[in-house]
Amino acid sequence: MRRVLLFIGVVATSVFGFVPPAHAVGGAACVLGGTIHFTEPFGTTGPGTWEINPGQIDCDGALNGYRIFGSGPFTGKGTYTTLLPAGGPCLQRVGTGMVDYTFQSGAMMFHKQEKQQFIVAGVGKLTTPSIRATLQLAPPYNGDCLTMPVTRATFAAQGVMVWTAPFFLDPGSGEQPSS
16 A cells, blocks of 8 residues: 555656646736826936825736735836927826735735836826736826926826736735736
8 A cells, every 4th residue: 555655646746746837817907096206307318217106906807716806005116208299298208117016806915016117198008017008197286397397196097907827826925926
């Protein structure tokens, strides 16, 4: 009996040891919103900085067979450059940085940190490896674009989150490893 169990253990280890972990697929419709702060570059050249705080993400969908629901915090920071279109540079920006957000599924809370890019030129876009959304800056603004630059605005974005993650998550941390 002992030899049979040892044989089964060796066979199972050799077969299953080389199988990559299963991956789960998730998708959700998401709405993001909050306040974005802009710090103008020093002088006339160089990048400015941006920061989202406070912000919220609200998603509805499924991840690994569990429903994604509710809202959670959405923050971020990075740098931007101003686009110079014929109509003037007000609120015409391209930025990169990192975003940090949390959402909940029926199984656990997920914490995600991702590289992010945005373009604002009227209606713009916000993209991360997981999120694809349209982005718009809306009043109230701090600044008027004529006498002083806009340093704070409300942002709203809506789009989709498409996500793959290791099926076997660390149950001790309650968080999904960052990509």
